Amino acid sequence: MKTASLAHARWSAKHCVFSPRHKKTGIDFCRSRQIAIVAALFLLALLTGCSSDSGKPAEPAKPEVKGPELLTARSGFQKLYIAARGWNQDARPYRLASVATSDGNGHDGKWAVWRGSFASPAQRAAKTYTWSGSAAEGAPSRGINPGNEDSYSPTNASTQTWDIQFLKVDSDQALATAQKHGGDKILEKAADTPVTYVCDWNHNTNQLIWHVIYGSAREGAKLVVSVDASTGDFIRVEK
Numbered sequence: 001m002k003t004a005s006l007a008h009a010r011w012s013a014k015h016c017v018f019s020p021r022h023k024k025t026g027i028d029f030c031r032s033r034q035i036a037i038v039a040a041l042f043l044l045a046l047l048t049g050c051s052s053d054s055g056k057p058a059e060p061a062k063p064e065v066k067g068p069e070l071l072t073a074r075s076g077f078q079k080l081y082i083a084a085r086g087w088n089q090d091a092r093p094y095r096l097a098s099v100a101t102s103d104g105n106g107h108d109g110k111w112a113v114w115r116g117s118f119a120s121p122a123q124r125a126a127k128t129y130t131w132s133g134s135a136a137e138g139a140p141s142r143g144i145n146p147g148n149e150d151s152y153s154p155t156n157a158s159t160q161t162w163d164i165q166f167l168k169v170d171s172d173q174a175l176a177t178a179q180k181h182g183g184d185k186i187l188e189k190a191a192d193t194p195v196t197y198v199c200d201w202n203h204n205t206n207q208l209i210w211h212v213i214y215g216s217a218r219e220g221a222k223l224v225v226s227v228d229a230s231t232g233d234f235i236r237v238e239k
Helices: 002-015 020-054 073-087 169-189
Strands: 092-099 113-120 125-132 143-146 195-204 207-214 223-229 233-237
Touching: 073 113, 073 125, 073 143, 125 233, 143 233, 169 207, 169 223, 169 233
Parallel strands: none
Antiparallel strands: 092 113, 092 195, 113 125, 125 143, 195 207, 207 223, 223 233
16 A cells, blocks of 8 residues: 555656746645645545454354352252242152262262252152253253153152251261261372262151262262261261
8 A cells, every 4th residue: 555655656746747937836736636645545545444344243252151050958959949849839858969060079068960859749749850050061951950750659668758847957067977987088098089968868767867978879989978967967877
């Protein structure tokens, strides 16, 4: 663009030839013309640059990467219970469990996924709800995920429902008790061991129990400790 402007200016100077009588006036006119040409070329370059920029597609906004939302059992359970009561007003829990994901380890009693199993004795139906705050690959989508409805038998001891008032001890408190009964040694030796949690009713002792599992599942766990979910007291080492 600069080369073009100089070429035009030189051309104008070369062809500005006047008689002696009109020399001064002609030179002024020629200079004015040169200035006008340079200004026009500058304006053209500016407009061309603006139109080129405006023609570029806007860059898409980068999606915000949201981290996991880690909750203790009671906080996760509240979300699950509200959803279950929306399904059936007489819905009562019979099992609460954490789900191991790659964005947590359970060492603080928290997980990004909790699953609650509920039953409606009146409808003789059962349904599972999963709450997820996980960002891990393969984890359930964020929020409440309802499962399929299934049949339920009130006489089945392994799925006996319990009153939510019994759940007074949270998962982090159950962990603190389990740590005093062998859990601390497990994590000292293998710090990458996940700690998972299962809460259910023991029909033999009429207790709501936390099973603190040092492993992703009971099968193959390094240690399982039972803790009273109402008092926080140590019950026994299951494994």
